[in-house]
Amino acid sequence: MQGTKARPSAAPSPRSRPGLGLAMRFALREMRGGLKGFYVFIACIALGVAAISGVASVSRALVEGISAEGTTILGGDMSFRLIHRQADADEQAFLDGLGQVSRIATLRAMARVPDTGEQTLVELKAVDGAFPLYGTMELASGAALADALALRDGHHGAVVEPELLVRLGLAVGDTFRLGRAELAITDTIATEPDRLSDGVNFGPRITISDAALEETGLVQPGSLVRWIYRIRLPQGTTTDEIATLEEEAKAAFPRAGWRIQSRAEAAPGLQRNIGRLAQFLTLVGLTALVVGGVGVANAVRSYLDAKRPVIATLRCVGAEGGFVFRVYLMQIAVLASVGIVIGLVLGALIPLAAAGALAGILPVHAVAGIYPAELGLGALYGGLTALAFALWPLGRAHDVAPRLLFRDDVSGEAKRPRPAYVIATVATVTLLAGLAVVLAGDLRISLTYVGATLVVFALLALIARLIMALARRAPRPRGTELRLAIGNIHRPGALTPSVVLSLGLGLSLLVTLALIDGNLRRELGQSIAAQAPSFFFLDVQQNEREAFDALLAREAPGASIDGAPMLRGRIAAVNGVPADQLTPSEGGAWVLRGDRGITYAAQKPENAVLTEGTWWPADHSGTPLVSFEADAGADLGLKVGDTVTVNVLGREITAEIANFRRVEWESLAINFVMVFSPNTFAGAPHTHLRTLTYPDGGSDEREFALLKTLSSEFPTVTAVRVKDAIEQVNDLVAQLAWAIRAAASITLVASVLVLAGALAAGHRHRTYDAVILKTLGATRARLIAAFALEYTILGLVTAAFAVGAGTLAASFVLTRVMDTGFTFLPATAVGAAVAALVLTVGLGLIGTWRVLGRKPAPVLRNL
Template structure:
């Protein structure tokens, strides 16, 4: 016995036998948005799975204990060795010097015989065990990053100097298993042994240096409970020693957070594509209902109610939406596998391609709700299609508003889409801001469209038929104005925002730097050598400005009695509570600082330890004058009180710290000096390479950092970020182009009818083309003006509120971007209209 489908479904399936003509844009809009959201979610899930699965290799063991500026004591080492296999790694920055005196900043990693506990150290030529680091008489071996060798003009077998020790390059570094956990450095890697490190003379009291002790716990694959028990034992045994403990579950917490943030951004881009594409969905559904007027009128003629007609049409639309959703899900599900296939050899992250059912389900839900929200309104008009439509030209049919029930249903679907977006967001605040901004943009563009239509209607009639036709097209029934203003307005807004943010970042990095910024930073200047070092700089670069401050490393343990790991903080300042920070002490406020709350301590202050906090960061952390903070410095936990809040000018690239302590806080503790050198006016900023060589020879423990090198690296990073943002936003721009194409396609029959009638009355193709060019040009200019203003406002908000940069505005790049967008849009629109103008009236009139 056959199963009979519900009547509405049977009618919808029969009506769809004619194919999906007219739904290409509909499918593309839904598939594009769903694919973007599903692909982003799937790739992010695969990256997270890779980090979790490879956590042991990334961390270099099951557990890593980090100490700053000191090694573990004998008692601490005994405790760690009793827990399992142990490896000790030391990280710091230094200057490597070639035989010809050329010097380069390097990230030094000193390892022991047990390194690596997990994973493999790959070198070229390949070597076993500690062979690359073995000594040869007075010289020790080293493994160097190829970038370092290229910079210094060296090769395997050559000699370079580190501190007081000559090293022989035994091999080039191919890969180190714990590179991700180590993080990004300022210079290329140089690996040596601990024995070699002791001979360099670079480790001095107060040196900025990290000691990482990695453990492989007994028992093979340990569960989370075993890792938690180790952390508890370590906390009980050494509660106040400044240990920073990580296990393989959080091998790269900063990277995981960056993945989450980038996922948030890309998901919002996918949502933008879906919302913009929703307009294309509405246009396609409106065209579908116009084509199906006769069918719906026939259903009513044989007794179907308006509700049944709406149900049939909505069923067809949602079945077609389901096809688009499936296409998007397939593309999104394949994205991790495509990424691995295309970029497996160059991708630095451990991605494990896999299907992500929850992320795919979320993308499908987004797509279904967007299709429903944007379809219900146009479909609702079917309810009131009269039977008389069987005998009346459907081109002239009035476009009545859908009944209240359908408008409420569409609004309900939209609200549900918002609820789902907020519920699934990584950052609810960011998602809420995005949704509010999207709603405002849609509302403003609707008002712009209405205003344009009313203005065109109110203008006095002109004798020029071309202008009269163009202006009439802006406000007549079935006009393209709302759809084109929305698609072009959003597209131009995105382009202008990206252009201005990129230009603002680059301008902020480069403008006035020779006048404001130091040319060099000098790290690890020993306190006893600080005066001699300053005298040398003054003689080597006459007329320069030299600034120096004491520097130590410390980590925030608690704020207002709450442990740092449990303290709730915004993502943009979470870095303050993670790991060790540079800190200093001073009798007077740092140059350029303004006290905004509280008072600075007296020069001879000798009371309880006090600290001055960056006012902006303190506000974001919920801190104020009088609040208690505990910091760990050199293994000691020191309680301090916030005495004042001060403004900090980070953009000057001068010496600034989040925390400045009263001098008595660290009385007698070892420290180094951080110095800067600002060259005299007219000097080439940071171009004195001879200075770097001489400092490396005279003061081997001092690390020289050229600001130019840092800015170049940051500028490259900004360029890569801008390219990534533009590539991601291209999804939304493609959606805008689809909406434009969909609006033109939806109006094809009406435009064809107009063109035939006007040609019959004597209009030439050239005159019609000029009229359409005027119409599209006016709409594009209105949209470009809105996009310029909205994009400029969005860029200003991003620069000032998100990136905390000055609100400078340079309109040139934005104007050029807007004009290019206008030219492209008008060209595409005219190209789509050309086929309409090519129709011969006779053939069309015979069909009527």
């Protein structure tokens, strides 16, 4: 109406509200002062992103390397593997029709030097003239393989790994015995193109010709020999065409029992292990990010605390809380982007460094390159982590009145942000956890990890509050230093939550890994070694069994001798469903992969305990029956009365499950997943397995003397000395443990960064305290003692929690996942306590020393 004064609006209209552009301009202008206070923020994000993207990129580089070198690793475009027997005439004709064929035989044997008595277990490979179809077998002298394996002066040639020369004290040109043949060492192996496809090796490699293998007499009916037929297909054959050929082979020979591989899956075992290790290391990297998230929250809170005058000024001139939130959210986003970019650069460089480091460890070349998907995964994790931990402190600045911002130094009020920010924080954390579960691969492990991390995080926050509450209610001590230390623990703005959260997760992870490593070493070096047999003897022929047992009884009086018939076979079907169509859990998949050792027995083995069903009569002659290992049967979803079809020597035999039994694998006694009734394999050629156990554990002298006698009287029997095998496994566990601990140290580095950042953020309050106390007469020595006591208390409490949480986690992994025993190791607890004390006291006193050096006058003038 005319003459009516316009009323000022209570709130600006949506059009007049500051937009994102203005918020971005304010954010960038305020960042002109530099990144002071955010170096820990950027370092934490960069470290976690680099770990995740680097691990994922290395895994991808190795998998790409396996794919790129598939034909060389496999030794052909296709591979057909048989156990115990060679391909028959029809099968050989089919293979010849596919392309060029190379036949290889692999087995374990004993190489010995009669003159010195030295002998060792070796991995033997017998090749034909077509080997290798792909790649090059390089010898140290540069000679051709065919010339090195040729018959000269009555001896077949053999090329060996240099390790064999060291073990037996030989040199090129010397001779040694293998089975019943005497062979001459003509050269050493420099590179073996198909080494990766041969699986785990327990001894140095020896390569001979197939003619030499026949002369050794090692191949007998039922001998544990793997016959591998590799095919070089016509050039241009596609992966789809190879898959079609594989189906044709299965259809034409459904009972052949051969394992077929293509160049696309040249090393499935290695690929699985790479994937599992990558999953674990990704979770370690995510732990580093979560720990770093505490540093993010500390940095944001400290930064906003320093910006209170600016925020108050903005609020006083009419800026809404939402605008303030957007300004500082954009700053955090820019800083997080800097950390993410640094982490991505480091993550992209890691595969280049790893390619050289892994070249001498893995017989496959990593295809180093830039992998956008893997880098994107690290960036996504980093961005979500920064957002999840920044939303809460940013949200608190939304509704804080200017008067409280100015008083925050004194009041220490810490209000909860409005519900929208709480919901946003919870949603972001849920998204981060869901991403970890979905992308980690193994659902059970990832769920356990995420759940454990959330529980530990919540417990650490609860413990920090409990420490502060106890310190607040503790009686006032007489000592000034201790009274001041306890007061610092519970006062407003105390460092207690930051110290406990930052160190707690990192130390808990390291304690967990150290306890798992220590228990595995103890199990291998003490428990297993104490109860394990001294020897395993393989390929004892049926006609040699009684004489062999008599020799053992004569040469090792008082020793315990055990034995069982030994065959190898593959599970072809379960309840009529082909094995390749089954989808078992990860825990049961190993039973269906490759061939398994199987046996038969009239009586229940002494070391087995039935969990379900009954054992068959000794004279059972009806339907073939089988006893299945209980855990493996549960993983496959089997029950009594189900059927299992195994392929042995090219024959498929279906047996009904009569019972399940518990097996103690850690005893290293004679154990099998499947034990059949004797009528199942009536008339089938097979060898026998024997174990020998000295009651007092034996000695090197007695064991070596027994080996020498056996090798001369039974040259075709393979002896495996368990001490040597355990030592090799122990070395492998040690190498893996060092690699895992090195990766887990990333989390500890993040913890140290966060701790340093938290201490730095508290220096302003410590400066005020120190100046006022010095003004009142406190000496520097008393102040240092008070701060040292504070840091010592926090370090000890954090270490105690880390030991407790790490012990529970390690116990769960060892007893529930690895199905082994657990023993608490006190040295690990002491190590964790020392680490916590050194970090908290050391870093704390370094920062405190700088605080104590401040002049009182400038500080007092600004109070």
